[in-house]
Amino acid sequence: MSVYTIKTDSADHTMAFAEKLGNALQKGDVLTLAGDLGAGKTTFTKGLAKGLGITRTVNSPTFTIIKEYSGRVPLYHMDVYRLEDSDEDLGFEEYFSGEGVSVVEWATFIEEYLPDERLEIVVSHKGDQQREIQLTPIGERYIELIKEIM
Ligand code: ADP
Ligand code: MG
Secondary structure (H helix, E strand, O other): OOOEEEEEOOHHHHHHHHHHHHHHOOOOOEEEEEOOOOOOHHHHHHHHHHHOOOOOOOOOOOOOOEEEEOOOOOEEEEEOHHHOOOOOOOOHHHHHOOOOEEEEEOHHHHHHHOOOOEEEEEEEEOOOOOEEEEEEEEOHHHHHHHHHHO
16 A cells, blocks of 8 residues: 655645645545644644635534534544544445535544545644645545646
8 A cells, every 4th residue: 555645744735735635636535634632633634625626614513423524525524533432334335425515623533434445544644834744545546636736
């Protein structure tokens, strides 16, 4: 599996890259998003939403497991942290194969529901403003997608 790495040096830079990715996404795409608190997951998702044509403000979904935003393509922003100790199925497969793009934080907690093919993204803190974004495309669709935007 190939891992692609992008280094950013500001929140705007992270958002611009995510927006470019968002522009290239289509319905049924599934992204997992990992990283420590403050790494930039929400910042990344804000940029992604912009690329999807979403105008509403995207916030951390912590208190709602799934938040939906409408745009050129809808965004399903999920934070499944609270499902750590349960295997509750909130209809994930319908979201993943639905009309929108799914972004899943803490995806390992719902591993059993995740599609085999997906784009895994990890954001790491490297300095005050420096971040490293690692992208691992799994499956032909995501390999093509990454080639398109890199
Ligand atoms: P998370 O959702 O992972 O907890 P947030 O996106 O909410 O993280 O917070 C990231 C914080 O780091 C924001 O305050 C953002 O402005 C700041 N930041 C500084 N540099 C960067 C960068 N290069 N990429 C993303 N965020 C950055
Ligand atoms: Mg967040």
